[in-house]
Amino acid sequence: MTRPAKRSSSLELILLGAGEARLRGVRVELPTRKALxxxxxxxxxxxTGRSRLAGLLWSDNDEESARRNLRRELHRLRQSGLRDHLEVSGDTVGLNEVVTTDVTGLHALGASADETDLQSALEVHTTLLEGYELDGAALFAEWLERERSRVAAARHRLALILAERFETRGEWRGALALHLRLLHEDGLQERQHREVMRLHDLLGEREAALEQFQRCRDALRVELGLEPLPETVRLAQRIRGAQTLERIETLVGTNVNLQEVNLQAPLVGREAALVALEGRAGATLLVGEPGVGKTRLAQDFASSRTGLTMRFTEASRQTPLAGVAEVLRTHLNHPGLLALEPVWRCELARLVPEFEPEMTARPSSSRVACVFSRG
Structure with a gap:
């Protein structure tokens, strides 16, 4: 299929980084920072409606003054050579269809994207309008922060796609580098710690994998007052068991069935507590001095049952639904979540940005209400 020729008058907005506008490939000198x-x-x-734009960029002004400032800004943009790219219809202001941005291109990349495009997108480390601040525009600052989070989530998603491709063809070192990059951006992502541990293990670097587990545990304890999830602990135990098995085989020159090696001490003296947990109480409270084994008891009981384990701590009490968000992060690729309608995927992304679907639209309250009304 032949693509239509790109119009020579197209306007390109480079928004990743300091931000600039290019008209026919030439940088446009914008009149003010608020113009950008x-x-x-x-x-x-x-x-967008004029009232919304005026309130966004002149949050500290009264409505009449803000709208007057908006009229001046639109006039300056027309004078700067962008008249043909502004579309003003009644009380609505927009841009015409030939305006492109690097941000929309980033969001458009998906699982089927060319690998070169994925790598190019990940090579750009700048965020949206980096270092950009405006006086008297608190609402714009809030919007900009949300959009920066979406850009970060998009890059996170693309890094996972590329890492999966590397791993599929056995390029474990490349996959490890991508997961380490994601971990560098957010050291509290326990899922990324597990991926780094697992890839180190695949590369035969079990010592490095166990060191990563220690870093994970230290970070969670210091920053959140939490212990690693049971699945993280089990992964470390499996790696430690394999490492011990290698040492045993080296010493005695024989093969040992790893399935028979259990390096975790059994839970002793908690029979009565386990029986109590088996009861039908709607809620059970474990009480005791620090270090007596409450967490170990709860983890052992939970690991023997099906269902989800949510953890809420004193450190996260100011974060609404912190435990729910933690569980969602560990199940981002669950088929049930992936099969959700886009409106619910967007709602989940409000709580867990990593779940951001491949779309730029957001669900409106009316759309959500409509879904509820359908049942």
Whole structure:
């Protein structure tokens, strides 16, 4: 299929980094910083009412003053050579269809994207309008922070796609580098710690895998007051068991069935507590001094049952639904979550940005209400 020729008058907005506008490949000198903010918002959000734009960029002003400032800004943009790219219809302001941005291109990349495009997207380390601040525009600052989170989530998603491709063809070192990069960006992502541990193990670097587990445990304890999830602990135990088995085989020159090696001490003296947990109480409270084994008891009991384990701590009490978010992060690829309608995927992404679906639209409250009304 022949692609239509790109119009020579197209406007390109480079929003990753300091931000700039290019007309026919030539940089446009924008009249003010708010002019760039206005273009960025319209490019990513689409046509918007004047009242919304005025309140966004002049949050500290009264409505009449804010709308007057908006009229001046639009006039300056027209004078800067962008008249043909502004579309003003009644009370609505927008950009025409030939305006492109690098951010929309980033969000458009998906699982079927060319590997070169994925690598190019990940090579750009800047965020949206990096270092950009505006006086008297608190609402714009809030919007910009949300969009920066979406950019970070998109890059996270693309890194996982590329890492999976590397691993599929046996390039474990390349996959490890990508997971280490993600971990560097957020050292509290326990899932990434597990991926790094697992890949070190595949590469035969079990000592490095166990060191990663220790870093994971230290980070969770210091920053959140939490212990690693049972699945993280089990992975470390499996790796430690394999490492011990190698040493045994080296010493005695024989093969040992790894399935028969259990390096974790059994839970002793908790029979009565386990029986109590087996009861039908709606909620059970484990009480005791620090270090007596409450967490170990709860983990052993939970690991013997099906279902989800949610953890809420004193450290996360100011974060709504922190335990729910933690569970969702460990099940991002669960078939049930992946099969959700886009409106619910977007709602989940509000709580866990890593779950951001491959779309730029957000669910509106009316859309959610409509879904509820359908049952």
């Amino acid at each position: 903010a206005l273009l960025a918002y319209l490019a990513l959000e689409g046509a």
